[in-house]
Amino acid sequence: MTAGTPRKGGTRANTARRELVENEIYEHATRLFAERGFAGTSLQDIADALGITRPALYYYVRSKDELLAKLVIEVTEGPLVEINRFVDAPDLDPVQKLRGMVEVFVGRQTSQPERFRLLIRSEAELPAELTEAYAASRRAVLKAVVTVVDEGVRTGRFRPVDPRIAALGVLGMCNWVAWWFHPGGRDDAAAVADGIADMAVGALVRADDRVPDGDGPAAALKLLRQDLDHLERLLDG
Numbered sequence: 001m002t003a004g005t006p007r008k009g010g011t012r013a014n015t016a017r018r019e020l021v022e023n024e025i026y027e028h029a030t031r032l033f034a035e036r037g038f039a040g041t042s043l044q045d046i047a048d049a050l051g052i053t054r055p056a057l058y059y060y061v062r063s064k065d066e067l068l069a070k071l072v073i074e075v076t077e078g079p080l081v082e083i084n085r086f087v088d089a090p091d092l093d094p095v096q097k098l099r100g101m102v103e104v105f106v107g108r109q110t111s112q113p114e115r116f117r118l119l120i121r122s123e124a125e126l127p128a129e130l131t132e133a134y135a136a137s138r139r140a141v142l143k144a145v146v147t148v149v150d151e152g153v154r155t156g157r158f159r160p161v162d163p164r165i166a167a168l169g170v171l172g173m174c175n176w177v178a179w180w181f182h183p184g185g186r187d188d189a190a191a192v193a194d195g196i197a198d199m200a201v202g203a204l205v206r207a208d209d210r211v212p213d214g215d216g217p218a219a220a221l222k223l224l225r226q227d228l229d230h231l232e233r234l235l236d237g
Helices: 008-036 041-048 054-058 064-087 094-111 113-121 128-154 163-180 189-202 217-236
Strands: none
Touching: 008 041, 008 113, 041 054, 054 128, 054 189, 064 094, 064 113, 064 128, 094 113, 094 128, 094 163, 094 189, 113 163, 128 163
């Protein structure tokens, strides 16, 4: 090893330190953006919060836009990768898929609620390219949930609802968690995720225990005909 060659251990230590400092920067930036707004926060404010100089901050981040871009990507694209695994999981039924997706959404909301609140408040201040990226991620998330709900309706596991409206309702329920959940407060994060998942699934599953005879529209129609027959008997009675 030559004198100018860095030791591998030192390289790992430097990488770990950089990650720690960057995480601290993002935490302070999130807090300041939430308190003062994106436009009302300067890089000098962030440097002061960290107790470093502005030139030192430039070693880790070049602009406020870069900070906000990382937050947007983390909040919007992070859960998308996880929930798409449920959409394509061949060994899970629609109920299990929806429950897993809701637990992912709520788990992220409870782990960093301030970042979700910040993103909602900063939508009007996002640069054009971030606005499009944010919108595209939201559309992809909605599409994933719609796909699972539609599968549940077609196979008879869910009630005959409009998949898009149902998906928007589920996502709205999940997103609201960020506005009332406080880490370290009275509510347990795991219990919250489990409870919201129960409510989301409970709002869509059929009220009885019947399992459709097969998959596809024909099986779902068979159950619907049974429901109609039951209603007709009630009317006749």
